[in-house]
Amino acid sequence: MKTAFSPARNAMNRRKFMRALAAAGAGGLILPKVTAAIPEMPTGAEQLVRFPEKTDLILRTDRPPQLETPLKYFREDLTPNEAFYVRWHLEGIPTSIDVEAFRLRIEGHVEKPLSLSLAELRRNFETVSVVAVNQCSGNSRSFFEPRVPGGQWKNGAMGNARWTGVRLRDLLDRAGLKGGAIEVAFNGLDRAAMPGTPNFVKALDVDHARDGEVMVAYQMNGSELPMLNGFPLRLVVPGWYATYWVKALSHIQVLPEKFHGFWMDKAYRIPTSPDGNETPEHLAAETTPINRMSLRSLFVRPEPGEQIPANGPFEIQGLAFDSGIGIQGLEVSTDAGRTWLNAQLDRELGKYSWRRWRFRWNPPSRGKYQLQVRALNRAGQQQTTSLWNRGGYMRNVIEHTEVEVL
Amino acid sequence: MKRLTCKDHLASWGLCSLLVLVGHCGASESQSNGPGPDSARAAQNVHSITLPHFEPDVPLAAGRDEYLVVCVSCHSPRYVMMQPFFPQRKWEETVDKMTKVYGAQMDQEQRTAIVQYLVVTHGPDSKRAAVQDEDSDFGPVVKPSALTETAPPLIVPSEGAQHTKQIEQGAELFKKDCAGCHGMTGRGDGFVAPVLLRKPKDLASTRYSLVLLSQVLWNGKRGTAMPSWRSLPQEDLSALAAFIQSLHQQVDQPALSAEGLQRGTQVFMQNCAPCHGIAGDGKGTAATALMPAPADFRLKQPDFEYILQVLSNGIPGTGMPAWKDQIPEPDRRALAAFVRSLFKESSL
Numbered sequence: 001m002k003t004a005f006s007p008a009r010n011a012m013n014r015r016k017f018m019r020a021l022a023a024a025g026a027g028g029l030i031l032p033k034v035t036a037a038i039p040e041m042p043t044g045a046e047q048l049v050r051f052p053e054k055t056d057l058i059l060r061t062d063r064p065p066q067l068e069t070p071l072k073y074f075r076e077d078l079t080p081n082e083a084f085y086v087r088w089h090l091e092g093i094p095t096s097i098d099v100e101a102f103r104l105r106i107e108g109h110v111e112k113p114l115s116l117s118l119a120e121l122r123r124n125f126e127t128v129s130v131v132a133v134n135q136c137s138g139n140s141r142s143f144f145e146p147r148v149p150g151g152q153w154k155n156g157a158m159g160n161a162r163w164t165g166v167r168l169r170d171l172l173d174r175a176g177l178k179g180g181a182i183e184v185a186f187n188g189l190d191r192a193a194m195p196g197t198p199n200f201v202k203a204l205d206v207d208h209a210r211d212g213e214v215m216v217a218y219q220m221n222g223s224e225l226p227m228l229n230g231f232p233l234r235l236v237v238p239g240w241y242a243t244y245w246v247k248a249l250s251h252i253q254v255l256p257e258k259f260h261g262f263w264m265d266k267a268y269r270i271p272t273s274p275d276g277n278e279t280p281e282h283l284a285a286e287t288t289p290i291n292r293m294s295l296r297s298l299f300v301r302p303e304p305g306e307q308i309p310a311n312g313p314f315e316i317q318g319l320a321f322d323s324g325i326g327i328q329g330l331e332v333s334t335d336a337g338r339t340w341l342n343a344q345l346d347r348e349l350g351k352y353s354w355r356r357w358r359f360r361w362n363p364p365s366r367g368k369y370q371l372q373v374r375a376l377n378r379a380g381q382q383q384t385t386s387l388w389n390r391g392g393y394m395r396n397v398i399e400h401t402e403v404e405v406l
Numbered sequence: 407m408k409r410l411t412c413k414d415h416l417a418s419w420g421l422c423s424l425l426v427l428v429g430h431c432g433a434s435e436s437q438s439n440g441p442g443p444d445s446a447r448a449a450q451n452v453h454s455i456t457l458p459h460f461e462p463d464v465p466l467a468a469g470r471d472e473y474l475v476v477c478v479s480c481h482s483p484r485y486v487m488m489q490p491f492f493p494q495r496k497w498e499e500t501v502d503k504m505t506k507v508y509g510a511q512m513d514q515e516q517r518t519a520i521v522q523y524l525v526v527t528h529g530p531d532s533k534r535a536a537v538q539d540e541d542s543d544f545g546p547v548v549k550p551s552a553l554t555e556t557a558p559p560l561i562v563p564s565e566g567a568q569h570t571k572q573i574e575q576g577a578e579l580f581k582k583d584c585a586g587c588h589g590m591t592g593r594g595d596g597f598v599a600p601v602l603l604r605k606p607k608d609l610a611s612t613r614y615s616l617v618l619l620s621q622v623l624w625n626g627k628r629g630t631a632m633p634s635w636r637s638l639p640q641e642d643l644s645a646l647a648a649f650i651q652s653l654h655q656q657v658d659q660p661a662l663s664a665e666g667l668q669r670g671t672q673v674f675m676q677n678c679a680p681c682h683g684i685a686g687d688g689k690g691t692a693a694t695a696l697m698p699a700p701a702d703f704r705l706k707q708p709d710f711e712y713i714l715q716v717l718s719n720g721i722p723g724t725g726m727p728a729w730k731d732q733i734p735e736p737d738r739r740a741l742a743a744f745v746r747s748l749f750k751e752s753s754l
Contacts, residue, residue, distance in 0.1 A: 047460075049460050051455075051458060052455035059460055059484075061482050062460040063459075063482035065457070091481070092586065093457075095456070096455075096600070097452065099451060099452070101451075147490035149500055193480050193586055193587065194509045194633075195583050195586070196508065196509015196511075227453065227455045231453060
């Protein structure tokens with residue numbers, strides 16, 4: 001069936017264009033580049049593209065960039081910097097940073113405002129490290145049913161990295177919080193194109209900001225951050241969705257009141273129900289800013305469409321994480337959820353890291369199987385079978401994958 | 407916290423650029439106090455990337471012009487392409503969200519056209535719509551664009567105190583609404599510029615007629631990120647036009663002999679007229695296929711040096727190719743002089 005983007009349509013456009021050129025009848029005419037005139041076909045196939053300092057990633061959109069990590073990179077504990085997903089909100093993303101001139105400002109309701117160079121940040125504060133999952137609030141949004149608008153991610157809008165930097169608490173203490181500080185707001189160097197677009201600013205409760213775990217990171221996995229992942233500094237909020245992990249962090253503002261801004265008050269909000277659930281017919285009346293990550297477990301192998309040889313065992317692999325409570329157990333079903341068996345958990349790299357798991361499977365015969373996976377955490381929380389909300393946030397349902405044993 | 411406005415951003419960005427400049431000039435030695443692998447990087451003062459472009463084109467259908475003018479300023483058309491096929495009600499919600507929440511500039515007519523476009527190209531029936539249209543060369547019900555016809559005239563006095571005041575007013579508006587892309591001094595180097603494939607115009611390099619400025623401010627520039635500003639009061643549009651005109655400094659342009667001009671004419675007719683038209687009005691026979699449309703040289707007069715630069719390098723993201731390997735340098739100079747001669751003073 002032809003679509004609005006069909007090859008036939010393109011051919012016609014080209015024909016028409018060639019006719020137009022022929023009609024021009026100019027001798028020695030040199031054809032101008034006309035890439036802009038010929039519509040491209042969105043085929044549904046995933047296009048891999050390479051941005052600076054990144055490897056080939058799945059192109060969701062190009063401007064501002066949203067690039068997804070291919071599943072194969074999750075076969076490791078730590079996601080390589082070059083393969084780490086990319087997601088910006090505003091058109092004017094930073095592309096050039098003078099590392100000498102850059103300053104991180106800490107201001108507002110403080111005794112002594114600070115303006116720190118990158119060198120001062122490294123020299124004058126204790127260095128700390130944490131392995132933590134960074135997951136987009138909308139990771140896996142394309143699997144919501146009914147579908148919802150937004151970045152149409154599969155499962156690759158996440159990654160696990162070792163973040164190195166300084167404690168936010170140490171910075172705030174150096175600046176000296178005045179009594180009555182309520183929230184801390186974080187702004188990066190990204191800018192909107194249109195005057196009316198709200199600036200991307202996120203805020204945390206002051207106690208959370210001072211918990212000693214929230215970090216201003218200048219390295220991931222032992223190297224500087226790629227520009228597209230927030231060079232030179234990124235806020236790290238272990239256990240919380242990545243919307244708080246402000247990239248190219250340049251301004252920290254301590255507030256004696258609650259912060260009000262679009263990206264806290266209107267966007268990135270979830271129903272107040274414990275699991276963030278609502279239905280299209282009955283949208284939740286009350287919403288709250290998205291916060292801690294839900295417990296979830298995912299398949300890494302087999303990948304969708306991967307064929308499994310019938311002779312010999314196959315190692316099913318995946319990963320699981322939550323907001324820092326810790327994975328207690330992991331079960332896999334190879335018969336569409338009728339029976340469940342324990343998978344083997346890899347070592348723990350810290351409570352905010354994901355934990356990989358593996359399950360040795362001997363398929364009893366050729367044919368099609370539905371695999372499922374579910375995790376249990378140390379607080380006794382389990383995954384559910386369905387979740388929907390209007391933002392397409394926090395997907396954490398028990399995942400299914402269909403495989404064929406040949 | 408003080409609510410930051412765009413003006414604040416621009417002001418701080420300007421300051422920041424200044425700091426960058428100072429830091430860059432003043433830094434004589436690198437500080438390599440970072441851990442191992444970073445010391446090499448720290449030795450370089452500025453860490454930069456150049457963004458690649460994978461911007462797609464968009465299918466032909468009614469409302470495409472409005473969609474391109476209004477929506478692509480802030481995001482790639484790909485953002486829409488990746489969305490599921492939504493019904494009209496959902497697209498209406500989404501378009502309204504863009505206006506109310508993200509400050510997109512559009513009037514009621516544009517809103518209707520954009521929703522219609524999204525429903526046709528990305529709605530539940532979009533496949534059927536396309537099939538119905540199989541025999542047509544140019545997509546379903548392409549209506550002639552209403553957008554390029556009705557720009558009201560701008561009123562800019564040629565000199566005097568009122569003109570000066572208008573320029574000042576325009577400068578303020580420019581800082582707020584335009585500098586993000588075009589830069590504080592109109593050089594096309596605003597902070598959004600690095601991500602745009604079709605670079606914002608360097609407004610200081612060209613003498614713009616009021617006719618052209620009114621058209622572009624009113625309609626936006628199809629195929630570029632330049633949106634329509636018709637929601638601004640007419641007085642503001644006039645002030646912006648006055649300011650933009652003031653950015654261009656008249657400089658002495660090389661005079662060419664009659665023979666030179668004649669040669670320029672020949673080169674133009676042979677190479678440029680198919681797109682730019684025999685009259686240089688941008689209405690060549692191939693122009694309909696190009697987006698953005700070829701320049702109309704009756705309505706703008708680029709500086710000599712700027713034309714030479716464009717002839718050498720082309721304009722990335724448009725149909726304008728680089729000619730340096732096809733047209734020898736003396737001919738390019740003759741051509742530049744000819745192109746400048748097409749300008750109609752009356753359009754000022």
